[in-house]
Each structure stands twice: as structure tokens, then as C-alpha cells.
Amino acid sequence: MAETGHPASPPRFEILAISGSLRRASINSAVLRAAAQAAARDGLRVALADSVRSLPPFDPDRDTEPPASARRFRKACEDAAGVLLAVPEYTFGIPGAFKNALDWAVGSGSLYLKPITVLKVSPPGRGACVREGLSLALEAHGADVVHRSVPVSRHDLDMHGEVDDARIVAELRTVVAELAERARTAAAA
Numbered sequence: 383m384a385e386t387g388h389p390a391s392p393p394r395f396e397i398l399a400i401s402g403s404l405r406r407a408s409i410n411s412a413v414l415r416a417a418a419q420a421a422a423r424d425g426l427r428v429a430l431a432d433s434v435r436s437l438p439p440f441d442p443d444r445d446t447e448p449p450a451s452a453r454r455f456r457k458a459c460e461d462a463a464g465v466l467l468a469v470p471e472y473t474f475g476i477p478g479a480f481k482n483a484l485d486w487a488v489g490s491g492s493l494y495l496k497p498i499t500v501l502k503v504s505p506p507g508r509g510a511c512v513r514e515g516l517s518l519a520l521e522a523h524g525a526d527v528v529h530r531s532v533p534v535s536r537h538d539l540d541m542h543g544e545v546d547d548a549r550i551v552a553e554l555r556t557v558v559a560e561l562a563e564r565a566r567t568a569a570a571a
């Protein structure tokens with residue numbers, strides 16, 4: 383309770399979900415939408431980031447006075463209690479647009495100590511390189527990272543491109559609940 387007698391506003395608690403794919407029919411983006419819906423049943427808010435597409439190429443000369451889109455992206459990362467990432471592998475690495483977003487965030491320290499779950503949706507035996515790339519990049523950010531795997535193929539999507547499999551949705555719900563618990567622990571520390 384604040385000294386004025388007014389109740390203090392509750393702390394903001396939101397998971398930010400960022401897809402590494404700009405593709406309209408992206409499996410990674412569909413998985414994050416499904417995770418957001420599933421988590422809502424536990425009262426958890428998962429906001430889907432839409433700013434990766436609008437970020438200009440990272441330029442260190444603009445790092446101290448970044449463009450509005452980069453400021454918004456940094457703030458969204460800062461405000462989030464935790465971050466959920468689903469990033470496809472491109473040419474044995476991180477897709478350029480997503481790496482660009484990470485580069486905009488490093489100077490601000492927006493992901494420092496941030497609880498992050500990297501969700502791999504590619505089938506077993508695929509995606510090892512992007513996992514390795516993300517591990518290294520997020521280590522440079524000083525983020526607190528765990529990796530989880532929930533394989534999803536295009537056959538698990540319905541005709542509207544949404545995840546249509548109760549087992550997958552249940553697994554996504556567990557992944558977000560675990561991230562939220564880590565975020566709560568981090569906030570309390």
C-alpha cells in the first residue's frame with residue numbers, strides 16, 4: 383500500500399513472445415500464438431512482439447539515439463517479466479531480421495538477466511545451429527536462458543495456420559508456466 387493510502391498499482395507481469403520468422407504462414411509464429419492462448423488459461427499474459435519487421439538495419443552510430451522502432455523494441459523487452467523466443471534456423475544460423483533485433487537490444491542491456499525460454503519447434507535432429515547461435519548471442523546479452531523443444535510441423539496446423547493439436551497446446555502451456563515461474567523468482571530476488 384502506498385503512503386498516500388492509494389493502493390500501489392500491481393507490478394506489470396507480462397511475457398513477451400518474439401518470433402524469428404517474418405513469414406505469413408510461419409510455424410514459429412503460429413506456435414507463439416498458441417502458447418499465448420494456452421497461457422491465458424493460467425491467467426498469464428503473453429504479448430506477441432510485432433516490431434522485429436519494422437526495425438531498420440542495426441547501426442552502432444545510432445545506438446545512443448536509436449530510431450523510435452528500436453526504442454519501442456527495447457522498452458518491450460525491458461518491461462517484459464520474461465521472453466519467449468521461437469526462431470527458425472536459416473543457413474545454419476539465426477535469421478538476419480531477428481539477429482538485427484538482438485543487436486538493437488544489446489546496447490541498452492534490455493535483456494540483461496532476463497529470463498528467456500528459447501522454444502525449438504523444428505523436428506529432432508534439426509535446428510542445432512540456430513540453438514548454438516542463440517545461446518552465444520544471448521550469452522552476450524547476459525540473459526538467463528533455457529532451451530525447450532516442442533516439435534511442430536505444418537501438419538499440426540489447421541487450415542487457418544493455427545496449431546490444432548491438444549498435446550502440443552498442453553506442452554506450450556507448460557513451457558510458458560515454467561517461464562512465468564522463473565520470471566517470478568527473478569523478480570522476487
Ligand SMILES: Cc1cc2nc3c(=O)[nH]c(=O)nc-3n(C[C@H](O)[C@H](O)[C@H](O)COP(=O)(O)O)c2cc1C
Pocket residue numbers: 403404405407408409410411470471472473474475504508509
Ligand atoms: C533461407 C532459408 C534457410 C534455411 N536454412 C535452414 C537450415 O540451415 N537448417 C534447417 O534445419 N532449416 C533451414 N530452413 C528451413 C526453416 O528453418 C524451416 O522452414 C522453418 O520451419 C521456417 O520457420 P517458419 O515456418 O516459422 O517460417 C531454411 C529456410 C529458409 C527460408
